[in-house]
Amino acid sequence: MTNFNTSFSLTLIDTLDSLVVLGDLEEFEHAVKLVIKDVSFDNDVVVSVFETNIRVLGGLLSAHILADYLQQRDGILPWYKGELLNMAKDVGYRLLPAFNTTTGIPHSRVNMKYGIKSDRLESARETCTACAGSMILEMAALSRLTGEPIFEEKSHKAMDELWKMRHRSSDLMGTVLNVHSGDWVRRDSGVGAGIDSYYEYCLKAYILLGDNKYLHRFNRHYNAVMKYISQGPMLLDVHMHRPHTNSRNYMDALLAFWPGLQVLKGDLKPAVETHEMLYQVMQRHTFIPEAFTTDFQVHWGNHPLRPEFLESTYFLYGATNDPYYLEVGRTVLNSLQKYARVPCGYAAVNDVRTRKQEDRMDSFVLSETLKYLYLLFADKEDLVLNLDEFIFTTEGHLLPLSLAGYSGNKTVSDLDVEEGEFARTCPNTLQLFPETVRKPLQNMVDGMCPKRNSKRRLTAAEFSASNINHLKMIKDMGINIIALSDGRVQLLHTFSSVSR
Ligand code: DMJ
Secondary structure, three states: OOOHHHHHOHHHHHHHHHHHHOOOHHHHHHHHHHHHHHOOOOOOOEEEHHHHHHHHHHHHHHHHHHHHHHHHHHOOOOOOOOHHHHHHHHHHHHHHHHHOOOOOOOOOEEEOOOEOOOHHHHHOOEEEHHHHOOOHHHHHHHHHHHOOOHHHHHHHHHHHHHHHOOOOOOOOOOOEEEOOOOOEEEOEEOOOOOOHHHHHHHHHHHHHHOOHHHHHHHHHHHHHHHHHHEEOOEEOOEEOOEEEEEOOOEEEHHHHHHHHHHHHHOOHHHHHHHHHHHHHHHHHHOOOOOEEEOOOOEEEOOEOOOOHHHHHHHHHHHHHOOOHHHHHHHHHHHHHHHHHEEOOEEOOEEEOOOOEEOOOOOOHHHHHHHHHHHHHHOOHHHOOOOHHHEEEOOOOOEEEHHHHHHOOOOOOOOOOOOOHHHOOOOOOOOOOOHHHHHHHHOOHHHHHOOOOOOOOOOOOOOOOOOOHHHHHHHHHOOEEEEEOOOOOEEEEEOHHHOOO
């Protein structure tokens, strides 16, 4: 985020509630005092509305809630009088001008001091679906805690407009849109970069606010994702208006949050499968590369120590109690310690192939990556909080479920449309043995990746369509040969027919 860390103490704010999760209440009190004393938001700086919302607003709100809670429960921070909530309100008002668009869908960037009063900002029209659709949790919490409804109202309106933009037949969302016309700019549709937390916030808005319309929307999107984007354990982008056509042949690391969301939804089997695929990718490349191809080669090699895979691991362990997931956590921890640990923190990996480090540590490493890693191994009794009473925002911040009761507006949606087979599944760990789900996927990644130095068994130049062994080899790879009437042959690859 441009100039953000220097002006805002971004990492400090983003990390406050991690200190409570780790049980370091002394350091939490110290950090809260520092934020109150030193941080101000009246800066002539252009920031991302989405990032400021999830990291700064979310960080302040969560820290305020925990400070208040610990004061009432344990009498600590006796001096605290809601200063962080006032700061959160200040941030909220500085973000509001971004919602001043024809559709009510927020601009992607805002100046913290001057709003969108500059030609450059006013004329910028594009934003991503996740950017526009991941405001509701923090904004609703801010409204409910301050009693000022405007933040929640603006964010509901943006969510309503986004919902109207879904493709009416596929129910999928695109990746980039125009905030004034409400038209799609990029119509490729997946669950990773550009869309991820929009889907997350549809489900979590229902959980936090108790409004059924969000469950209904989530279920419609979820059915669509499972129908078109979920392809075996892989999640592949398609065109929202031509959902049977893949729009790219690689996956990005951000989609690793999806199995965690599936746990929350209660759809464990595909969660176990996708997580297993990701684990194999991680083992093969030491870290999950920022993007990897459908045959699990590195597409973009950087790895900024993202949290999503650990987040899913934490939720899967919570749902299944399968010690396999502790083993997964241990493997990730070993990689972090071996290749990313530096004297003053953890360094992003510039390329997983060379493991060269970058002079950079994003704030989410402390707010999410290490939080989920710690929670994976923590026993309930080790924690100062009962996490069952909270929901995690997309930045790993804690918001209390009791916020639903702060307003009498639990509504039953009038959109009671048939939601199909994924509508209300619940985790049933008694009938699900994750190991039996993982077993058929064994060596999925290594089986597809050419081993270093191993001799290729068949080259294109050697291939002969009349050689029965060659035909069998490509059939085993899931490729079918179709003879066309003009004598040419067409090769058709179907992942499901790969022999394992
Ligand atoms: C975090 O800031 C949030 O999880 C966001 O939703 C997406 N990505 C980063 C971490 O990868």
